[in-house]
Amino acid sequence: MAIASVTGQERAKAQIDAWLTTDRLPHAILITGPLGTGKRQLALELAKAINCQTPGSDACDQCGSCRKTDSLNHPNLHLLLPLPTGSRGSDAETMATLRETALDQFHGQAAAATRTGTNISKDSIRLLQKEMSFAPTEAPHRVGLILQAEAMLPAGSNSLLKILEEPPGQSIFLLVSDAPDQLLPTILSRCQRLPLRPLTVSEHRARLEASGTDGERADLAARLAASGRIRAEDVIGGETFDELRELVRRFISAGIQGTDQDYWQILEDLGGRPDRQQIEGFLQLCSAYLRDLFLVQQQQLAAVANVDEMEALQGWAQALQPARVELVAQVLDQAYDSLSRNVNPQLLLADLWYQLQRARAA
Numbered sequence: 001m002a003i004a005s006v007t008g009q010e011r012a013k014a015q016i017d018a019w020l021t022t023d024r025l026p027h028a029i030l031i032t033g034p035l036g037t038g039k040r041q042l043a044l045e046l047a048k049a050i051n052c053q054t055p056g057s058d059a060c061d062q063c064g065s066c067r068k069t070d071s072l073n074h075p076n077l078h079l080l081l082p083l084p085t086g087s088r089g090s091d092a093e094t095m096a097t098l099r100e101t102a103l104d105q106f107h108g109q110a111a112a113a114t115r116t117g118t119n120i121s122k123d124s125i126r127l128l129q130k131e132m133s134f135a136p137t138e139a140p141h142r143v144g145l146i147l148q149a150e151a152m153l154p155a156g157s158n159s160l161l162k163i164l165e166e167p168p169g170q171s172i173f174l175l176v177s178d179a180p181d182q183l184l185p186t187i188l189s190r191c192q193r194l195p196l197r198p199l200t201v202s203e204h205r206a207r208l209e210a211s212g213t214d215g216e217r218a219d220l221a222a223r224l225a226a227s228g229r230i231r232a233e234d235v236i237g238g239e240t241f242d243e244l245r246e247l248v249r250r251f252i253s254a255g256i257q258g259t260d261q262d263y264w265q266i267l268e269d270l271g272g273r274p275d276r277q278q279i280e281g282f283l284q285l286c287s288a289y290l291r292d293l294f295l296v297q298q299q300q301l302a303a304v305a306n307v308d309e310m311e312a313l314q315g316w317a318q319a320l321q322p323a324r325v326e327l328v329a330q331v332l333d334q335a336y337d338s339l340s341r342n343v344n345p346q347l348l349l350a351d352l353w354y355q356l357q358r359a360r361a362a
């Protein structure tokens with residue numbers, strides 16, 4: 001892997017190449033873009049290229065520096081991201097947990113990556129600030145890699161801002177965020193933006209094939225990923241995804257044709273008191289199904305994501321008033337937004353259920 005191996009994103013890659021070949025890398029780069037655009041991968045490849053020992057403007061993937069960066073073991077690479085809740089400890093322990101959590105995000109199951117907490121603590125930021133202030137030892141630069149940068153709380157953001165205002169020599173910060181509007185404007189103004197665009201279905205498919213996944217599963221994953229909000233890796237991941245998808249399928253089917261009894265059963269199968277992350281996954285899949293319902297109603301069958309559900313989709317589409325489907329989709333979008341404001345997840349589901357029933361054709 002190297003920067004060149006990142007799927008799509010030709011513009012961003014050309015920009016990076018221009019920075020590296022002219023030795024004019026900004027001190028702080030903010031990589032933005034929706035879910036599944038390859039932000040984290042690009043950030044890691046850029047971190048490798050920055051300190052690669054082989055001359056050239058991309059990572060060689062072979063030298064000691066590239067290998068250490070890949071395994072997040074490089075002494076001049078420093079990580080910042082939300083830690084799993086309840087994992088506080090000494091500085092050394094925190095650094096070990098940061099590395100493990102990041103390894104999960106880069107090389108592990110995407111499902112594991114969603115288990116992190118929601119905030120980047122002030123302590124972690126203070127630790128990064130300290131580490132970045134030393135001169136680099138093994139490589140030309142110290143690289144601070146900040147994942148889910150929007151998770152920094154204002155108090156912590158201010159300490160980061162101090163370093164960004166007067167960056168220590170040879171330090172480069174790479175921030176990654178899919179919600180850059182949640183960052184402090186003062187931080188934004190210190191960063192050079194590198195926006196990534198959503199990948200197409202065929203780009204997702206090519207990416208999955210490159211990592212050894214193909215066939216029907218890859219096609220479904222590529223289509224769902226391109227429809228937004230769902231990670232292709234979660235679809236590939238298998239069992240957990242299949243179970244959740246089956247529940248969502250039952251929820252929609254019963255919302256259109258079933259009774260309240262079905263609703264309570266589905267809630268129970270969701271674990272009785274589903275938490276925020278479960279509901280988030282549930283809503284993401286609901287949203288993919290609703291988008292498909294829309295497409296079926298408009299006869300745009302080629303664009304449907306849940307290709308293996310065409311028959312069910314056509315049945316549902318007939319049982320719903322077209323104008324009402326749009327309303328359900330709106331309620332779903334609002335539900336998704338409310339999740340980040342700590343609205344009771346079960347209330348959101350109940351509301352969605354009610355809207356689906358109202359959408360039934362008379």
Ligand SMILES: [Zn+2]
Nearest residue numbers: 052060063066
């Ligand atoms: Zn190298």
